[in-house]
Amino acid sequence: MIEQLNNLKETAISQIKEAKNADDLEAVRIKYLGRKGEMAKVMGLISSLPDSEKPAAGRLINQVKPLLEEEISKKQKSFTLAEKQNPQSKKDLTMPGHRFESGHTHPITQTISDICAIFRHMGFAVVEGPEIETEHNNFEALNIPLNHPSRDAFDTFYIKNEFLLRSHTSPVQVRYMTKHKSPLAIIVPGKVFRPDAVDASHSFMFHQVEGLMVDERVSLAHLRGVLFEFCRQLFGEDIKLRFRPHFFPFTEPSAEVDVSCIICKGAGCSVCSQKGWLEILGAGMVNPKVFKAVGIDSEKYTGFAFGMGVERIAMLKYGINDIRLFFENDIRFLEQF
Template sequence: MYDKLNEIREETLRRLNEAGDEKELEALGVSVLGRSGALTEILRGMGKLEKDERAKFGQTANLVKKELEDAISLRREKIAAAMQEKRFALEALDVTEPGVRKRPMGRLHPMTQTYRTIRDALVGMGFTTFDGPEVEYDEYNFTKLNLPKDHPARDMQDTFYVSERVVLRTHTSPCEARALLALEPPFRLVIPGRVFRVDEADASHSPVFMQMEGLVIDRNISLADLKGTIDAFVHAVFGEEVKTRFRPSYFPFTEPSAEVDISCTMCGGCGCRVCKGTGWLEIMGCGITNPHELENCGLDPREWSAFAFGLGVDRVASLRYGITHNRLQYENDARFLGQF
């Protein structure tokens, strides 16, 4: 019986160290000290012993029982302390920790980025910005720009009429007339803004788009000044390696007029899908300001001469960023805009 008692004692102390939580400890206690526990069984079997033996064994067994009870309660305290420590660790709050939830960063629209690049290139050449209204008099939008009421070139633009005399401007050029009337030449202006045309929205058309226009007026302005300025401007916006070429064209407010092409920014001029195999991309219209426009704005074309150029900011943005559908720039889908 002593051997059995010792066995129970050692077994219990060993299992005690393995008990990881309150529940396991409780189960262990019951299996040893409970009503039908191992130790209780032994104490119960003591009745068969002789009187002297019984007293002696009883004393030993009670010592063991006391030892085990103490060991169990000590273990219980340790487990409780460990649990509390664990909970404290979990609940701990580090007030110096940086915030983990990052808010998505806003970015500039590709068109805004492109506009700023173009504007900065021109401002670097001594241009200043000039602004005008989007709802404009027919007078400034057409008549002053050498497009009188019966001029066939008015058919080139499908215009939103607000009233007989008022339109949504079809280009930024009415600001040219406003500037020529208001400012004292010489000056150089960059004129950005939204313009409107009656157009179904598709891959390359939109009823509203962003245009940008440059106007330079001085004495003895020549086509060489125009070409030099546009060359410098194209290099600043698209890179030094990009070439330009001028093709004769027609605009009512310039004479002579030209379309400007740049060597394809996608293929470098070898020919690709974007440039339709030609190696060139049409980028803007330009020309020497028609003397009639200067006259209409009260300036003497024998004293003053000017040149102007205009381009679509969305088109330039598409070429810079390889955007295939212009329309995407007006839909303001955050998934699209987040890429720039």
């Protein structure tokens, strides 16, 4: 028995040493240490030994088994080491990972979605309206009469008779207020059209987002609060806001809203024309004439409205210097967003 064990040990060790690769070694391990291996067989014989030989055989088995395990482990390590040192089998991990195709939504879509998400959190509902509008909704109901210089700011594409391509998203205010009861808070994204010759900062088609809130005693202070919160969330915590009086026929009082330049933080740079401020919003309190046109009692309700150009915000946010890039659809542009 003892002799048998010693022979087994010698053969096993020599086979371990002769193993040429990990697979050989694994075969040797199974042959000797496996569940039905040689060692197991020998151990099965112990019970048939006379009692006097049992302790010695047991001790020897207990020595051989760890010895073989250690030899196998050593050999294993030598393989791993050899593999590491062999440049032919070494993987070049500096090679690039596999390429996955990924598409991108348009930066205008992303910007609209960012803007709407902020207002949705404040309880505003997203509402849309048609791009082909009536002259009444686009102008008259918004206190922009025909042949009035206030129309100069709204050059418009006409289709025929009373129909036109909306020159702003404000007609959706008219549509919504006519059909829905106050209080209400809506946000309106969409395409608008103006006959501006195309250059780096003008486009005859662009996007706006319009907002409107109507409630009892909604005030300019609330408009300031909502727009500040919006700008803070869109541009960052350290943004500053500035309201300048302005004129819009559909709001009274009216304001233009500037944010501290997001490029230079107000120090003055080429983007803000050294002013430190960027104009990004038009806003104001809904003109009682507009309330009258849509049948809302302006003694009971007040409201504020605001509007912004999506391209302008996207250009500032992403540092894009030419509005035409949005509509050229060059994939080297689209893939950056």
